[in-house]
Every structure is written in C-alpha cells, then in structure tokens.
Amino acid sequence: MEQIQGTSPLDGSSRTFQPGLGLGLIEQMGQNGDTKSIWNRRNAAEVTAARNTYDALTKKGYKAYHVTGEDGEQGEPMGDFDPDCERMILVPPLQGG
Amino acid sequence: MPLDGRTFPQSEPTAPAGDVNDLLSRPGQTVSIVNDRGESIIGQQVTTSALWQRWNITITTSSTSSVFQVRPQSVSMDSSGGANIVWQAWNQDITTSSTSTVSINPFITTSNDLVTFTGSSAASTLQIWSSWNHAPHVWQQMSPEDRAAHEARERQYTEQRAQAEVERKEAQDKAERLLLSCLTAEQRMTWRTRKCFYVTTRSGRRYRLDSGSYQGNVKFVGPDDTVLSSFCIHLRHDIPICDHLLAQKLMLEADEPTFMRIANETRRAGYERVSDQILAAA
Numbered sequence: 001m002e003q004i005q006g007t008s009p010l011d012g013s014s015r016t017f018q019p020g021l022g023l024g025l026i027e028q029m030g031q032n033g034d035t036k037s038i039w040n041r042r043n044a045a046e047v048t049a050a051r052n053t054y055d056a057l058t059k060k061g062y063k064a065y066h067v068t069g070e071d072g073e074q075g076e077p078m079g080d081f082d083p084d085c086e087r088m089i090l091v092p093p094l095q096g097g
Numbered sequence: 098m099p100l101d102g103r104t105f106p107q108s109e110p111t112a113p114a115g116d117v118n119d120l121l122s123r124p125g126q127t128v129s130i131v132n133d134r135g136e137s138i139i140g141q142q143v144t145t146s147a148l149w150q151r152w153n154i155t156i157t158t159s160s161t162s163s164v165f166q167v168r169p170q171s172v173s174m175d176s177s178g179g180a181n182i183v184w185q186a187w188n189q190d191i192t193t194s195s196t197s198t199v200s201i202n203p204f205i206t207t208s209n210d211l212v213t214f215t216g217s218s219a220a221s222t223l224q225i226w227s228s229w230n231h232a233p234h235v236w237q238q239m240s241p242e243d244r245a246a247h248e249a250r251e252r253q254y255t256e257q258r259a260q261a262e263v264e265r266k267e268a269q270d271k272a273e274r275l276l277l278s279c280l281t282a283e284q285r286m287t288w289r290t291r292k293c294f295y296v297t298t299r300s301g302r303r304y305r306l307d308s309g310s311y312q313g314n315v316k317f318v319g320p321d322d323t324v325l326s327s328f329c330i331h332l333r334h335d336i337p338i339c340d341h342l343l344a345q346k347l348m349l350e351a352d353e354p355t356f357m358r359i360a361n362e363t364r365r366a367g368y369e370r371v372s373d374q375i376l377a378a379a
Binding site for chain 2: 029072076094
C-alpha cells in the first residue's frame with residue numbers, strides 16, 4: 001500500500017500512514033471523497049480521539065469495516081471501536097433506490 | 098445535475114419580476130427572449146402567469162409540427178410597437194395542432210441561439226408554459242449599472258462553477274483511489290478496462306458493480322454475464338460514485354442479507370427474485 005496522507009484526530013496535524021508502523025487509519029466517506037484520520041496506536045490520547053471519531057460516526061448510522069488492503073481481501077464489519085485495528089473504512093448509511 | 102448529485106450555483110435575475118403587460122406598454126423598452134443560458138439579453142424576468150395570459154390572447158395556430166424553433170433574436174423589439182409583435186415573432190416559427198393544444202414536448206435543447214422544442218406528444222397549455230419556463234424567458238433591458246453588476250455576478254457564478262468542477266474531480270479521484278486500494282488485481286483490471294468489477298459473495302453468487310449510474314448499478318449475473326436482477330442501493334447522491342461502489346462491495350461481501358433487505362430489486366422476467374432466496378435462507 002502506498003503512503004497515505006491524513007490528519008491526527010487529536011489536533012488535526014498532518015500525518016502519514018504506512019502499514020505495520022503502529023498507526024491507525026479511519027477513512028470516512030463523504031462528499032469530497034474520504035477524510036483520513038491517522039493516529040498513533042500507542043498514544044492513549046490519540047486512541048481516545050480516534051474512538052470518539054468512530055463513535056460519533058457510528059451513532060450517525062455509519063457502518064464500519066475493517067480492511068487490510070491486501071489485494072482486495074474482504075472487509076469485516078465492526079461493532080465497537082477496536083484500537084488494535086489498523087485500517088477501517090466508515091461508510092454512510094446505504095438506502096434503497 | 099452531475100452524476101454525483103452535486104448542485105451548482107445558477108444565475109438568477111437580479112431585478113424583481115414584472116408584468117409583461119406593464120413592460121410592453123412602456124415605449125422605448127426593449128424586450129427580448131434569451132435562451133436558458135441567459136446569453137442574449139439581461140434584464141427583468143416577466144411573471145409566468147402574465148406571459149401565459151398574453152400568449153393565450155394572441156396565439157393562433159394552423160398546423161401540426163413535431164419540431165419547431167424559436168429564434169430568440171427575432172423577437173427583440175421596441176415595445177412601443179405593441180405586445181403582438183412578440184407573439185407574432187413567436188408565431189412565425191411555431192406551428193401547433195389546434196388552438197388549445199400544441200405539440201410541445203418538455204424536452205428542450207438550445208444551440209446557435211435557437212431554442213428547439215422537440216417531440217410529438219400533444220401538450221396542454223400548462224405543459225407549454227412549463228416547457229417554456231425551462232428555456233427562454235422574457236427580460237427587460239437593464240441600466241448600464243445593473244447590467245455591469247449582473248455581469249459581475251455572472252462571472253462570479255462561472256468561477257464558482259469552475260471551482261466546484263475542480264473540487265468534484267478531486268473528490269472523484271480520491272474516491273477512485275480508495276476503491277482501487279480495496280480491489281483485487283483482477284477487479285482492478287476489470288475496472289480499468291470496463292469501469293466495473295465483479296464481486297463473488299460468501300453464498301457463491303456473482304454480482305457486477307457498474308459505475309455508469311447510481312440507479313440499479315448492482316447486477317446479479319449468470320455465468321455468461323447475463324443480468325438476472327438489478328439492485329438499487331446507494332449512499333447520498335453528493336458522494337462520489339466510487340465510494341458508492343466500495344460501500345456496495347463491502348456490504349455485499351460482509352452481509353448479503355442486509356444488502357438485500359435495503360436494496361430494491363428489479364428481476365429479469367421469468368426469474369425468481371434473488372433477494373427472496375437469500376432472505377429465506379438467512
């Protein structure tokens with residue numbers, strides 16, 4: 001996976017995500033494409049900020065999927081926030097057309 | 098409206114709506130008709146009801162035609178000549194099937210300063226006006242100051258539309274990168290060549306996710322790619338299409354029954370509803 005640019009959920013500072021470096025990534029779909037939040041999974045304050053982001057979105061009906069990005073492996077639906085999960089995509093509610 | 102459902106700022110008349118009768122009774126006023134891009138004359142929009150009133154008083158019809166054109170420039174005139182001139186100019190080019198109905202289809206195109214109404218279905222007076230309202234309007238000429246202000250706003254709208262288009266393209270590119278990061282090599286290849294990809298769910302069913310439309314873009318396909326059912330399920334329309342596709346893929350793979358509960362299915366004639374089968378087995 002290529003390097004991914006995003007921001008910290010704690011203070012909005014710029015971050016770069018790479019798998020396997022102890023970072024977490026939330027990709028939240030939206031009007032302008034996805035918004036990427038990147039945090040240090042060993043930093044309690046950042047984990048809390050990421051959890052807050054996750055909880056706020058899932059309360060709005062977003063569906064969370066754990067994805068690995070390894071050649072299209074199927075995403076796994078998530079319940080509660082998992083601080084050990086490296087990459088998750090948050091999808092706004094789907095509706096019938 | 099663009100595919101992703103965004104809306105863009107539209108130019109609006111700046112002066113309050115007036116009455117066509119008042120407008121035409123004032124000597125020295127120039128009245129013209131502009132196309133739907135507002136390209137010929139800038140001015141005050143006349144109320145719809147007044148337009149239709151005047152139209153109904155003046156129009157006479159002679160024959161049937163399914164295609165006719167109005168030349169906006171030809172009705173530009175000095176209003177001291179009387180309101181009839183507008184309608185006479187209009188009537189030079191329009192032919193209708195009877196005094197009460199005309200062959201106007203709401204579908205309208207504009208090009209080369211011509212407003213073309215096409216179609217053969219007879220339309221009621223109400224529909225005529227509805228069609229008219231989607232294309233040309235009658236305007237009163239503005240003062241130089243008002244015109245300059247209007248043109249400044251037009252430039253601003255144009256810049257805003259251009260900026261919105263840039264942002265829309267960036268959002269689409271971003272969504273496509275996210276989608277591609279979640280596809281297999283084979284899915285990516287299909288996407289690059291055909292702008293679609295296939296998903297095989299845990300039940301073994303195969304779906305094709307097309308990118309051409311938000312409506313019914315998820316197809317349940319047979320071994321020969323024959324579409325057996327279509328499913329309509331989507332995010333908000335202001336979200337880029339590639340995000341829709343990824344959301345559909347994730348839910349199909351993770352929870353096919355929930356996908357079926359949400360989606361509206363259109364099945365091919367002679368085939369059972371796939372959603373019924375899946376939900377019965379769930």
